[in-house]
Amino acid sequence: MWQRYGMSIGGERYARGVTVDxxxxxxxALNRQCTAYDALAGVDDMTLGLGRVSFSVYADGVPLWRSSTVGGRDRAVPVHVNLTGHRTVRLVAQPHGHVFDRAVPVDWAESRFTCR
Structure with missing residues (x-):
């Protein structure tokens, strides 16, 4: 996981977020009561349009959200998950297609938790 300031998905610039494979x-692990997780998920523009992945969010092992397949140059997909009553969150990126997709950098831009 690479915490970043300044990233681009689908030609749109974002101030902050995290990049993963x-x-x-x-x-x-949520160390307090949280009510939501929000982000914009997509393939980082540094891939020059390559890569196809899907994104998922789980809370306490239960799938709560999943994107369709997102490709390089596609716009970021908005993520909003209700976390009320949950203790853990798992962010998953899953490659589709070419073996290169496993290593392509993908972003959870403007990633944030709403907690008390």
């Missing part, structure tokens, strides 16, 4: 799973 096209095949990744990041688990976050």
């Amino acid at each position: 096209g095949r990744s799973s990041v688990t976050i």
